[in-house]
Amino acid sequence: MNTKVAIAGVEFKNPVMTGSGTFGSGMEYGEFVDLNRLGAVVTKGVANVPWEGNPTPRVAEVYGGMLNAIGLQNPGIDVLIQRDIPFLKQYDTKIIVNVCGKTVEDYVEVVERLADEKVDMLEINVSCPNVKKGAIAFGQKADSLFDITSKIKKVAKQPIIMKLSPNVTDITEMAKAAEAAGSDAISLINTLTGMKIDIHKRAFVLANKTGGLSGPAVKPVAVRMVYQCAQAVKIPIIGMGGIANAEDALEFMMAGATAVAVGAMNFVNPYTTAEVVEGIEKFMEEKQVEDIRELIGCVR
Amino acid sequence: MSQKKKVSAVITAHKEIAPAIFDMQIQTELAKEAKAGQFIALYPKNESTLLPRPISICEIDEKREKLRIVYRIAGKGTREFSTYKEGEAVSVLGILGNGFPIEAGKEKKIFLMGGGIGIPPMLELAKELSGGAEKAGNGKTGVNIILGYRDAQLFLKEDLERYGNVYVATEDGSIGTKGNVMDVLRENGLQADVIFACGPMPMLRAVKNYAKEQEIPAYISLEERMACGVGACLGCVCKTKNVDRHSHVNNARICTDGPVFEADEVEI
Numbered sequence: 001m002n003t004k005v006a007i008a009g010v011e012f013k014n015p016v017m018t019g020s021g022t023f024g025s026g027m028e029y030g031e032f033v034d035l036n037r038l039g040a041v042v043t044k045g046v047a048n049v050p051w052e053g054n055p056t057p058r059v060a061e062v063y064g065g066m067l068n069a070i071g072l073q074n075p076g077i078d079v080l081i082q083r084d085i086p087f088l089k090q091y092d093t094k095i096i097v098n099v100c101g102k103t104v105e106d107y108v109e110v111v112e113r114l115a116d117e118k119v120d121m122l123e124i125n126v127s128c129p130n131v132k133k134g135a136i137a138f139g140q141k142a143d144s145l146f147d148i149t150s151k152i153k154k155v156a157k158q159p160i161i162m163k164l165s166p167n168v169t170d171i172t173e174m175a176k177a178a179e180a181a182g183s184d185a186i187s188l189i190n191t192l193t194g195m196k197i198d199i200h201k202r203a204f205v206l207a208n209k210t211g212g213l214s215g216p217a218v219k220p221v222a223v224r225m226v227y228q229c230a231q232a233v234k235i236p237i238i239g240m241g242g243i244a245n246a247e248d249a250l251e252f253m254m255a256g257a258t259a260v261a262v263g264a265m266n267f268v269n270p271y272t273t274a275e276v277v278e279g280i281e282k283f284m285e286e287k288q289v290e291d292i293r294e295l296i297g298c299v300r
Numbered sequence: 301m302s303q304k305k306k307v308s309a310v311i312t313a314h315k316e317i318a319p320a321i322f323d324m325q326i327q328t329e330l331a332k333e334a335k336a337g338q339f340i341a342l343y344p345k346n347e348s349t350l351l352p353r354p355i356s357i358c359e360i361d362e363k364r365e366k367l368r369i370v371y372r373i374a375g376k377g378t379r380e381f382s383t384y385k386e387g388e389a390v391s392v393l394g395i396l397g398n399g400f401p402i403e404a405g406k407e408k409k410i411f412l413m414g415g416g417i418g419i420p421p422m423l424e425l426a427k428e429l430s431g432g433a434e435k436a437g438n439g440k441t442g443v444n445i446i447l448g449y450r451d452a453q454l455f456l457k458e459d460l461e462r463y464g465n466v467y468v469a470t471e472d473g474s475i476g477t478k479g480n481v482m483d484v485l486r487e488n489g490l491q492a493d494v495i496f497a498c499g500p501m502p503m504l505r506a507v508k509n510y511a512k513e514q515e516i517p518a519y520i521s522l523e524e525r526m527a528c529g530v531g532a533c534l535g536c537v538c539k540t541k542n543v544d545r546h547s548h549v550n551n552a553r554i555c556t557d558g559p560v561f562e563a564d565e566v567e568i
Contacts, residue, residue: 021533028532028556031304044534052549057525059535063348066527073534075547215350267528268343268350270306270393 001284002291005039005258007236008159008184010120012039012094012259015292016249016277019214019240019263020045020098020123020163021070023273025084026091032270035091037277039259043084045100045125048109050076054130055207060196065215065242066264067194069130069208072100077113085117094120096161102133104148108155115157122158124149124183127165127190129212139165139190142177149181159184161238164229166218167193171225172232179233187238187261188229189222214264216242223255230256230297244272246279256297304530305330309392311384312366318455320373321417322382323358330394331365336424337400337498337521337560340367341529343391344377351527352393353377354555356498358420358456359427370420370456396529397559400496400519405429408442408493412464413481413507415448415499419456421521422447425496426463444490448481448499482506492516501568508563518563524554531556539567 003014017040023029026041035041053073060067074080080097088095097119101107111122126139126148138148139162149162162178164171166189178186191212196205222241229237239257242264243249249260265272280292289295309328317323330340334357341352359368373379384390402425410429414422422445430443443464447457452474460466467484468476477484481503484490492514497507498521511518526536537544537551542565544552552558552566 022528024532028528028530031530032306050547050549052547052551053534053537056535056537058537059525059527059533061349061351064350066351068527068533068535070534073537073547073549073551075549079548216347264350264527267533268352270304270528270530 001281001289002293003281003284005293005296007238007258008121010094010159014039014277014280015253015259016273016280017096017238017259017261018042018266018273019261020125022263022266025080026088029266029270029273033274035088035093037274038093040094040096040120041088042096042123042261043080043098044074045072045098045128046074046077046080046110047072047100048077048106048113050074050079057206058208060205060211062194062196062213063217065213065217066267067196067206067211067213068191069206069211071130071208072128074100077110081113081117085119089118096121096123098123098125098163100125100128102131104151107148107152111152111156119158121161122156123161123163123187124152125163125190127163129165129167129191129193129210130208136165136167139174140168142173145174146177146181149178149183153182161185161187163190164188165190166221166225172228175229175233179235183235185236185238186229186233187240189218189225189241192218192221214242216244216265218242219248223251226252226257227255243276244268246276246283249276249280250283250295253292253295254297254299258296304394304396306391306393308389311386311388311390314384314386316382317370318453321370321455322373323368323370324381324384325366325368326390326392327366328392329365330392331360331362331367334360334367334395335399336360336402336428337421338395338397339559340369340392340394341396342381343393344380346376346380349377349380352529353381354396354526354529356421356521358423360424372417393529396555398557400425400521400560402428404517404519405494405496409491410443411490411492411495411497412443412445413495413497413499413503414446415481415503416450418497418499418503418521419447421498422496423456423459426460430463444492446481446484448503449475480506482510485510495519497521504563505568508568511563519560520563520566521559522554522561522566522568523559526555529555541565541567
């Protein structure tokens with residue numbers, strides 16, 4: 001039985017990854033799951049310098065999901081290189097570093113700093129809805145996405161994954177722009193912009209007013225978008241959005257994702273990633289699927 | 301530090317002890333690892349409410365592997381909890397947070413200050429600081445316990461009286477000092493070498509200011525909306541004087557670096 005998948009020449013022992021920002025750099029959830037079991041750990045977004053993020057409250061629960069407006073708090077690339085990458089290197093899992101920035105130069109600086117580091121891929125966050133400058137601003141127009149993708153691709157030593165925002169009219173336009181600019185893969189979806197109001201206080205629940213919606217509530221939207229992108233581009237897709245179990249993960253794969261990421265559900269059930277790995281293996285045994293790759297995009 | 305786990309626990313007792321305030325006892329191996337000031341997170345069974353609810357530990361029975369929590373109905377999740385019956389199983393994540401530094405209170409004159417639903421964690425703390433009910437005796441302990449309630453619907457007062465001298469303030473003046481916990485100090489001319497406190501933010505700010513004036517340390521337990529409870533999501537941060545160990549940006553994580561902080565260290 002083969003559970004291995006490959007993206008841009010990088011081979012993953014299985015297609016299960018972590019959604020950026022929901023798993024730190026693996027340290028916190030290493031208490032719950034054996035990181036060696038995962039296809040890859042995708043780190044929390046890292047910028048060229050430390051970012052303090054947004055004021056609190058930063059999180060709110062909504063029906064079947066949650067809103068977050070963390071604002072990409074992160075320790076900056078120096079700490080990631082000194083502390084987090086060596087931590088992850090102890091494990092037999094691939095390392096994907098998520099990169100964020102306020103300007104194209106910020107992104108390029110982080111990507112250059114990572115050139116000699118032993119990380120397997122870079123995921124470029126051009127889709128966080130919670131920061132005022134950068135991030136999503138690059139991911140909502142096809143021409144600016146093309147521009148930043150080309151500039152990053154020029155300096156990147158590792159294959160890159162552009163992480164797409166669902167907050168667009170037509171996500172396939174964004175997928176095509178990323179592909180045309182040389183992106184090696186795409187991942188989707190980032191969170192959907194949302195809002196919650198406390199009617200008793202007549203106030204926004206989040207200090208940032210808006211936040212990104214994630215969790216099971218967004219899954220059907222995400223599956224649809226993965227399917228659409230799979231029809232529109234040839235580069236591999238990493239699918240995510242509310243994955244809670246192996247059945248959810250398999251939906252994404254059948255819609256066209258080569259790999260999947262568990263995001264918000266880590267917060268709900270800290271064992272989710274490992275359970276998804278086991279559940280996929282069990283499904284393959286039961287259905288006598290010899291090679292997981294036959295499931296990728298099998299529903300058209 | 302102990303390993304965190306998500307486990308199934310059985311409710312061994314559950315009752316309403318004041319309007320919308322519930323007292324729940326659960327049987328769980330997590331009790332072996334727990335200490336005063338730490339918390340657990342309880343999962344609602346309704347899957348539309350996904351996130352576990354952080355609730356402070358009120359009492360620990362290490363030997364019989366039981367934890368007691370006292371919570372207030374604050375929303376959908378806690379409303380669901382309030383319907384649970386004895387014998388029911390609940391999913392629990394724990395043990396979370398750092399807990400109170402017991403050693404900072406050894407052989408000292410202590411204030412334990414609890415306001416509203418910040419009172420429950422004071423019980424286990426009072427027990428540990430006083431060395432138990434027998435040792436605490438009646439009125440002979442150095443532990444002064446100051447409790448702030450809204451009205452005459454008191455809870456946990458009798459439990460706390462076993463471990464120290466209890467003073468009560470009520471907002472409506474129906475019992476004890478009219479006002480808040482700070483008014484109790486003024487009215488009774490109380491003094492301490494160290495403060496441990498948990499309660500609403502205005503109370504904690506007052507405690508922080510008082511401790512600064514008196515030049516004594518205060519350990520305060522903070523609360524914030526959190527998602528993961530284990531330090532990964534960075535939802536529940538508070539501003540700190542010193543650089544935090546995770547992101548190096550003066551944002552400590554209440555769930556893992558706290559919930560207990562030295563008052564002087566946090567900007568509240």
